[in-house]
Amino acid sequence: MNDLKRSTHLENEKMNDLKELIHLRDEIFETNISLNVKNNEVIVSGDVVSISDYWLIKEKVINLVEKGNKEIIITFNDAEFLSSSIIGFFLKLTLKDKINLKVKVKNPQLYSFMEILGLIKTFQVEKI
Amino acid sequence: MFPSKKKEILEIFKNLKVLIIDEDGPFLKNLSIFLKKFIPDLFICNSSTQALELIKNDSFDLLVVNYWSSHINGFELVNFFKKCNPDAGIILLTSEDKPLDRETINNGIDKYILKTEYEETNKKLLKAIEEIIQRKFLKAFLLKKRETELKSFQIFMKYLRYQQEKALKKQKNIIKDDLFYSTYLNKIPFRQKFFYFQTFYKPSEIISGDIYSLRILKNNKIFLFLIDVKEKGIPASITASSVAAFLNHLVNLPRIEIKENLCTCEDWFKFLIKEFLIHIKAYLLEDEALCALFLLMDLKNNKVLIANFGIPSIYIIKNSNLKKILPQNLPILTSTKTFKIDSLELSNIDKIIITSDGTLNCKTKDSKLYIKDLEKDLLNSSCLNEWRNLFEEKVKKISDDITLIYINSCKIDGFFRKEFRIKSDLAEIDKFLSQVYRRLKKSKYFNFLAPKITTILNEILLNAHEHGTLGVSSLQKEKKIINGSYENFLQQQQQQQQIIIKFILSLSKKELYIIVEDKGKGFKKSLIENTLERTFSGFGLKIIKHLCKDFFFNKKGNTIVAIVDIKRK
Numbered sequence: 001m002n003d004l005k006r007s008t009h010l011e012n013e014k015m016n017d018l019k020e021l022i023h024l025r026d027e028i029f030e031t032n033i034s035l036n037v038k039n040n041e042v043i044v045s046g047d048v049v050s051i052s053d054y055w056l057i058k059e060k061v062i063n064l065v066e067k068g069n070k071e072i073i074i075t076f077n078d079a080e081f082l083s084s085s086i087i088g089f090f091l092k093l094t095l096k097d098k099i100n101l102k103v104k105v106k107n108p109q110l111y112s113f114m115e116i117l118g119l120i121k122t123f124q125v126e127k128i
Numbered sequence: 129m130f131p132s133k134k135k136e137i138l139e140i141f142k143n144l145k146v147l148i149i150d151e152d153g154p155f156l157k158n159l160s161i162f163l164k165k166f167i168p169d170l171f172i173c174n175s176s177t178q179a180l181e182l183i184k185n186d187s188f189d190l191l192v193v194n195y196w197s198s199h200i201n202g203f204e205l206v207n208f209f210k211k212c213n214p215d216a217g218i219i220l221l222t223s224e225d226k227p228l229d230r231e232t233i234n235n236g237i238d239k240y241i242l243k244t245e246y247e248e249t250n251k252k253l254l255k256a257i258e259e260i261i262q263r264k265f266l267k268a269f270l271l272k273k274r275e276t277e278l279k280s281f282q283i284f285m286k287y288l289r290y291q292q293e294k295a296l297k298k299q300k301n302i303i304k305d306d307l308f309y310s311t312y313l314n315k316i317p318f319r320q321k322f323f324y325f326q327t328f329y330k331p332s333e334i335i336s337g338d339i340y341s342l343r344i345l346k347n348n349k350i351f352l353f354l355i356d357v358k359e360k361g362i363p364a365s366i367t368a369s370s371v372a373a374f375l376n377h378l379v380n381l382p383r384i385e386i387k388e389n390l391c392t393c394e395d396w397f398k399f400l401i402k403e404f405l406i407h408i409k410a411y412l413l414e415d416e417a418l419c420a421l422f423l424l425m426d427l428k429n430n431k432v433l434i435a436n437f438g439i440p441s442i443y444i445i446k447n448s449n450l451k452k453i454l455p456q457n458l459p460i461l462t463s464t465k466t467f468k469i470d471s472l473e474l475s476n477i478d479k480i481i482i483t484s485d486g487t488l489n490c491k492t493k494d495s496k497l498y499i500k501d502l503e504k505d506l507l508n509s510s511c512l513n514e515w516r517n518l519f520e521e522k523v524k525k526i527s528d529d530i531t532l533i534y535i536n537s538c539k540i541d542g543f544f545r546k547e548f549r550i551k552s553d554l555a556e557i558d559k560f561l562s563q564v565y566r567r568l569k570k571s572k573y574f575n576f577l578a579p580k581i582t583t584i585l586n587e588i589l590l591n592a593h594e595h596g597t598l599g600v601s602s603l604q605k606e607k608k609i610i611n612g613s614y615e616n617f618l619q620q621q622q623q624q625q626q627i628i629i630k631f632i633l634s635l636s637k638k639e640l641y642i643i644v645e646d647k648g649k650g651f652k653k654s655l656i657e658n659t660l661e662r663t664f665s666g667f668g669l670k671i672i673k674h675l676c677k678d679f680f681f682n683k684k685g686n687t688i689v690a691i692v693d694i695k696r697k
Contacts, residue, residue, distance in 0.1 A: 017573045049565050049582035051558040081583040084667035088609050
């Protein structure tokens with residue numbers, strides 16, 4: 001009986017949690033990522049999900065290009081997915097600007113995401 | 129004369145440039161007449177000073193030189209010749225019966241010939257040249273010949289591929305798919321069943337012997353056909369393309385449209401097929417057979433009419449039960465006169481799957497025919513995307529043209545609904561995405577969905593803003609990305625238009641429906657396929673396709689329905 005009660009309680013809690021998913025309230029606007037630059041490497045921590053996340057990464061990478069770096073490493077510590085804007089930007093760097101771009105990923109889900117999109121070879125994606 | 133009788137040696141003879149130096153005029157004349165038959169590019173010279181001039185100004189593959197010369201001996205000529213033509217062959221003639229000594233070998237002479245009777249010397253010389261060819265030139269010649277042949281073959285293949293790609297483009301242009309990844313409605317209904325259409329079309333070679341079209345007709349009707357020509361390659365694709373072009377033309381004819389208004393759905397369907405049979409029988413060869421399937425969905429009268437001429441069975445799914453509708457007619461022959469049709473109630477159908485035999489004949493990784501797995505896979509998948517994943521996991525190689533039309537039903541029936549309206553503006557979109565992400569992150573049980581849902585929304589909202597509100601085409605976007613002006617362009621656009629975002633959560637199905645509507649003009653369905661093939665753009669759609677359980681557009685193309693699986697995997 002207690003088990004049943006506990007299970008019903010859990011289901012109700014899950015339902016309330018689900019309801020909350022689609023009811024947005026004002027949230028404090030913050031970027032979702034933190035960036036760290038070491039030599040020619042940009043290390044990205046956090047989920048890369050919004051437009052401002054993309055702008056931040058782009059700014060750091062362009063700084064490295066402007067300093068004359070021809071080889072740039074971008075390491076994603078947590079990201080599971082990347083937006084098409086970031087992919088488009090990386091493609092431009094690689095195919096148009098001829099930057100030797102290397103993408104290192106910690107999350108295996110991001111590696112398979114890049115694999116499905118056929119980008120492993122182009123971005124020299126490496127699991128770390 | 130040539131024991132090996134190799135064509136290649138004769139060919140080398142014909143391309144050899146040979147210089148012969150001898151002060152014996154009659155011998156030179158006789159030899160020249162004899163050798164010209166084999167070596168057209170032959171130079172003769174009876175003076176060593178003239179020979180030096182020739183060597184200085186020209187290059188040769190072979191030198192035949194007499195050791196005895198009045199001004200300069202044969203070795204000196206050879207040394208000078210070697211400097212100018214290091215890879216050439218050298219034959220030394222002499223009247224003395226003198227064997228090859230150390231000096232001769234060191235001088236890099238390939239053959240030594242003792243001059244005797246003219247005829248005998250000629251033969252010995254020809255033999256010596258052949259031996260030098262075999263030793264010195266044959267390998268390089270064969271290698272070069274192979275390289276040339278390979279290059280010609282590559283050029284030919286490139287040309288063939290270009291032609292086939294052009295032909296496929298033409299063939300795809302003949303296909304009229306008014307419903308590619310979309311539904312026939314402009315307003316996506318709530319709590320009401322409707323159908324949406326998806327197609328998997330893959331030629332085994334570059335162009336296909338399969339062809340199809342999906343047409344939205346007036347009066348709430350949808351007409352589709354699938355043609356599978358029982359041949360392969362170019363002849364099959366010519367028949368398929370011409371037949372499809374005719375059918376698409378026929379559907380658009382005013383007299384057919386008038387007929388559609390005047391008679392019953394069934395009579396119109398039969399009339400269309402009869403017209404088609406009259407047309408095609410005039411072109412079919414005696415031994416040619418054409419498989420074809422015609423389907424008419426009458427949404428108003430809740431009916432489906434099917435006439436199947438030899439295309440594999442149609443799969444109908446209702447409440448997880450699969451039913452096969454066998455073809456009622458044999459493939460179309462010149463002798464075909466009558467045909468039968470089937471009529472089904474549309475309300476009894478959740479899904480209709482139509483496929484050419486290419487899908488069934490594919491071999492699985494354990495070398496079995498895929499037909500054995502198809503029914504199970506159709507039941508275990510809820511949409512085309514899921515079926516394709518199962519199919520691609522099992523099938524190692526596609527050996528025949530494949531066309532699979534997946535008609536799926538959808539009833540957006542969620543308990544929790546929420547609608548947002550945001551300005552079509554990058555800052556607004558960014559703020560909204562951030563809100564969604566933070567809200568999801570706070571969820572106790574579903575925080576794992578935060579990156580996935582936000583990434584999907586990011587792509588959908590940017591797509592709505594760029595293509596819907598700003599009207600940027602994929603080609604314009606790609607050009608601006610390449611020249612680096614796209615970001616500035618986007619940021620400069622001030623738009624007052626709104627994007628409407630609806631979240632509908634279905635607890636029973638554990639699915640989240642994200643419906644996003646922009647105020648744009650919509651787009652042609654064929655553009656989706658072109659977009660997916662682009663290098664710098666189209667990734668948004670690829671990401672949506674990968675992360676969503678399923679997605680489709682409304683008829684106009686300004687609303688997308690993305691179905692997200694919210695079950696933890």
